[in-house]
Amino acid sequence: MTENPYRGRFAPSPTGPLHFGSLVTALASFLEARIRSGTWLVRIEDLDPLREPADAADRILHSLQVHQLISDEPIRFQSRRHAAYHAAIASLISQHKAYRCRCSRKQLLAHGGRHPDHCRTAHLSDSGTPCAIRFALEDERSEWQDELLGPQHQWVRRELDDPVLLRKEGFFAYQLAVVVDDIDQGITDVVRGSDLLGMTAQQQQLFRALGHQPPRWLHIPVILNAAGQKLSKQNQAPALDDTTPAANLTDALQALGQQPPAELRSCTPAEILAWAVRHWRRDAIPRHPHQAPGCLTDRQHN
Numbered sequence: 001m002t003e004n005p006y007r008g009r010f011a012p013s014p015t016g017p018l019h020f021g022s023l024v025t026a027l028a029s030f031l032e033a034r035i036r037s038g039t040w041l042v043r044i045e046d047l048d049p050l051r052e053p054a055d056a057a058d059r060i061l062h063s064l065q066v067h068q069l070i071s072d073e074p075i076r077f078q079s080r081r082h083a084a085y086h087a088a089i090a091s092l093i094s095q096h097k098a099y100r101c102r103c104s105r106k107q108l109l110a111h112g113g114r115h116p117d118h119c120r121t122a123h124l125s126d127s128g129t130p131c132a133i134r135f136a137l138e139d140e141r142s143e144w145q146d147e148l149l150g151p152q153h154q155w156v157r158r159e160l161d162d163p164v165l166l167r168k169e170g171f172f173a174y175q176l177a178v179v180v181d182d183i184d185q186g187i188t189d190v191v192r193g194s195d196l197l198g199m200t201a202q203q204q205q206l207f208r209a210l211g212h213q214p215p216r217w218l219h220i221p222v223i224l225n226a227a228g229q230k231l232s233k234q235n236q237a238p239a240l241d242d243t244t245p246a247a248n249l250t251d252a253l254q255a256l257g258q259q260p261p262a263e264l265r266s267c268t269p270a271e272i273l274a275w276a277v278r279h280w281r282r283d284a285i286p287r288h289p290h291q292a293p294g295c296l297t298d299r300q301h302n
Contacts, residue, residue, distance in 0.1 A: 025220065042071035176206070
C-alpha cells in the first residue's frame with residue numbers, strides 16, 4: 001500500500017507578531033516537508049477575536065514571506081471555517097461522542113473534575129441556554145511513536161479530561177478546529193512545540209472519532225527566554241526583526257542543532273534555506289527546552 005505524500009503545516013495564532021520561538025517551529029516544519037518533497041501549508045488559527053490585534057495575521061504572514069517560508073497552497077483562516085466546525089460537532093453529538101455542558105470551571109474544580117449536573121449522560125438539548133460542548137473521551141492509555149522523542153504514552157480519563165470543543169461564548173476551541181482542519185487538509189505530519197505534547201492523546205481520540213487516523217507527530221523543544229520561560233506572546237516575547245532575516249534564520253538553525261556555518265549570515269534567506277535542506281539532520285535537534293542564542297536575545301531586546 002502506497003503511503004500518502006507528505007503534507008505538513010505551520011499554524012500560528014494571531015495574538016501577536018511572529019517571535020523567535022515561532023520561527024524555529026516554522027523552520028523545522030518547513031524543512032521536514034522539503035526533505036521529503038512534501039507540501040508545506042500555513043494556517044492562521046484566528047479563533048478568538050477578543051485576543052487578536054487587527055494587524056497580527058498580516059504581520060505574521062509578512063514575517064514568513066521575508067524569511068522565504070511561503071505556503072505551497074493558499075493560506076487558510078480558521079475564522080472562515082465555522083460551518084465545518086459546526087458540522088463536526090453535530091456529527092459527534094449524534095454519535096454520543098460529544099455533549100452539552102453547563103458546568104462552570106468553579107463547579108468542576110469543586111467536584112474534582114466531575115460534572116455535578118451529570119452533563120455527559122444527561123444529553124442536554126439545545127435549549128438556548130449557554131452551554132459549552134465537550135468531547136466525550138474514553139479511558140485510554142494512548143501510545144504513539146514521536147518522530148523525535150521516541151515512544152510516548154499518555155493516560156486520558158473519561159469526564160475528568162473531556163476537552164471543550166465549543167466555548168459557552170460561542171468560540172470554537174483549538175482542540176476541535178486543529179483536528180478538523182488537519183483532516184480536511186490531509187495533513188500527514190505535524191511538527192510543533194513540545195508544550196503541545198500533553199494534548200496529543202486527546203487529539204488522537206478526536207481524530208478517530210471523526211473517522212480518521214492521526215498524523216505522525218514530531219515535537220521539538222520550546223525556546224526559553226533569559227528568565228527560563230517559554231518564548232511566547234503571553235510572556236512578551238519580542239517580535240522578530242524582519243530587517244535581519246538571514247541572522248534570524250541562522251540563529252533558528254543553531255537552536256535546532258544544525259550548526260550552520262558563520263558565513264551563512266551574509267547569504268540570502270533562499271540560500272540559507274537551500275543549505276538547510278541539504279544539511280538537515282533531525283537527530284541533531286535538542287530533546288530539551290533551551291535558551292535562544294545569546295546574540296539573538298541581546299539583539300532583539302536592544
